[in-house]
Amino acid sequence: MLLLIGSFLVLMLIGLPVAVSMAVSSVLYIVFYDVAPDIIAAQRLIAGVESFPLLAVPFFILAGNLMNIAGVTGRIYAFAVALVGWMKGGLAQVNIIGSVVFSGMSGTALADAAGIGTIEIKAMRDHGYPVEAAVGVTAASATLGPIFPPSLPFVIYGMMANVSIGALFMAGIVPGVVMTVLMMVTVAIFAYVKRWGSDAPFSIKGLIGASSEILVVMMVPATIWVLLTLGLSLNVAIFIALAVLLMCDWYFNFSAVMALMTPVILIGGMTMGWFTPTEAAVAAVLWSLFLGMVRYRTMTFRTIAKATFDTIETTASVLFIVAAASVFAWLLTVSQTAQLLSEAILSITSNKWLFLILVNLLMLFVGCFLDTIAAITILVPILLPLVKQFDIDPVHFGLIMTLNLMIGLLHPPLGMVLFVLSRVARLSVERTTMAIIPWLVPLIIALLLITFIPAITLWLPTEMGLIR
Template sequence: MWVLIGSFLGLMLIGLPVALAMVVASLLYIIVSGSVPDVVVAQRMIAGVESFPLLAVPFFILAGNLMNIAGITGRIYNFAVALVGWMRGGLGQVNIIGSVIFSGMSGTAIADAAGLGTIEIKAMKDHGYSSEFSVGVTAASATLGPIIPPSLPFVIYGMMANVSIGSLFLAGLIPGIVMTLMMMATVAYIARKNNWGGDSAFSWMQLGAAGIEILVVLAFPLAVWLLTRAGISVNIAVGGALIILLLLDWYFDFSAVMALMAPVILIGGMTMGWFTPTEAAMAAVAWALFLGLVRYRSMTLRALTKATFDTIETTASVLFIVTAASIFAWLLTTSQAAQMLADAILGFTQNKWVFLLLANLLILIVGCFIDTIAAITILVPILLPIVLKLGIDPIHFGLIMTLNLMIGLLHPPLGMVLFVLARVAKLSVERTTVAILPWLVPLFLALIAITYVPQITLWLPNLVGIGR
């Protein structure tokens, strides 16, 4: 155990990338122990990515990239300005609402920060907001990406913990709303403290237009339900409602109805059993291509090619981490290291609430040093047996783990959102870190609520109960 864990930590301390550190530590363990054939390394690494749920990874990444190049981020921003731009701290509120909408398409915090963040930070600075406030609210709202479905970390966790990815997606909806309200309250507090007003004039016409777009989106599932109740087959009902929606969008040229439809299609399709969460990722790509190539005609061949190559690059890095972490996690299990660590934790406490406190602290620290995907792959084999033994729902724990790791993305030394926003805002990493600190308050309050009020997470998946 000490060879495996010690060499891994030592290699990370000298600056080796986390994926390589896991591979080298695994090889050192195999050489020193002599109990595992070296061919197992290749076998386990291949087995780590030979998984149907993992197919969702490249497709969700591609969907996020396509949404960025199709000009949909600009439409989302304009819709959010019409909806909440008149409130105190207007563009701060717009930032949060925009992230909520974009979260329903991309599934990653980095895509949110790099896509919408570029537009939002520039607009906020142009309206006189400080760089620090602009970066802070953008970083905090970017954490909504993997909480509100779809979510790449949920896909990895669901595969590792063998729980329903669809249920994890549903479990993220209410926590996402809780986090959104806490962040909006924080913006309102800062705005009132600094006597800020809104950034767009209040207009019943603009607010009504935004409200109509929301009603149009909500009318889609209602129309499908009414048509099916009238005896029309589900496929015909959905097709008819979608055609009517497209005609309305073409005639009235809505700002963001088609973007708002993305989460409706994904969650509705999974709930009704049309496709699995993995297939939902492919549906997200198809929807993004339809919007970019057909509806808005804003996607060029060159931009499509660039989005494809960016997806290949990102997918390769993510899957390499998964392959490296899979052999490392397997050795943790077979060497009894995971069991020994679990026994040590259980020896310290048998109370599930105390364990959740300790798990939060552990995952927060790990999230500051290790990539999200690698952290999930390493920690699940160690913590999941304890979770099950203490009677904690693994879906609930998946939300806790993901939110902790999202907070870790905002911290040095490995916080990718931190570095992306520092580059976008042209701030130093130190100033960006200081700017993010006040936003940890609503994030930690949300973490406490999600940890100790399980029904926030579990009510919706228990109500709907969809499969993997």
């Protein structure tokens, strides 16, 4: 155990990538202790990525890249300005609402920070906000990406824990709303203390326009339901509802209705059983292509090729981590590390809530040093037996783990959102870290609420019959 974990930590400290560190330390352990034939390591490596749910990974990444090049981020930003830009600290509120909408398309915090976050930081700076405030609220709101469905970490967790990915997606909606409200309250407090004004004039016309876009989007599932109750077939009902949507969008020239339809299509499709979470990722790509090539006509074959190559690069790095982590996690089990950790925790407490406090502290620490995907792949096999022993719902635990690791993305030494925003805002890592610290307060409050009030997570999937 000391060789496996010690060599992994040493390799990371000297600057090797996380995946390479895990792979090399795993090979060293196998060579020194001869725990299994070499072919077993190769088989575990392949088995780590030989999973149907993992097909969603490249498609969700591609969908986020296509949304960026289609100009959807700009339209979402304009919609958010019309909706909440007139409030005190308007652009900070816009930052949060924009992230909520974009999270229904990208599924990752990095895509949010690098995509719509770039627009938001520039706009806040241009309107006189301190750059630290712009960076802080952007970092906090970027954590919403993997909480609202679809979510890349939920896909990985669901695969590792053998939990319904659809249930995880639905479980993230109410916690995402709670986080959004807490962040908006935090912005209101900052606006009051620092005397931030509004950034767009209050306009009844603009507010009605933004509200009408939301109403039009919500009319689509309502129309499908009414047509189904009248006896029409599902295909006909969908065709009529989408036709009405397209006519409204064309006649009124809405700025963001079609973009807002993305989460509705994904969540509605999975809820109605039209497609699995993996197939939903393909639907997201097809919808992104429709928006970019047909509705907005902002895509070219050159930009599509660039998005595809970016997706290949990101997918390769993610799956390399998953493959290496699967071998590493298997060796942790073989070396009885999981059993030793279980015995250590059980010797400390047999109380479920104290266990959750200890696990939160562990994952907050791990999240500062490990990539999210690697952390999930390593920790789930170790902690899941304890989770079941303490009678904690695995779906609930999935939300706790994901939020902890998202907070870890905002911290040095390996917080990727921290480094992305540092580059975007042209701030030093030290200044970026200090800018983010005040915005950890609503995130920690949300983490405590989600940890100690399981109903926040489990109510919706239970009502929908996804979990018992």
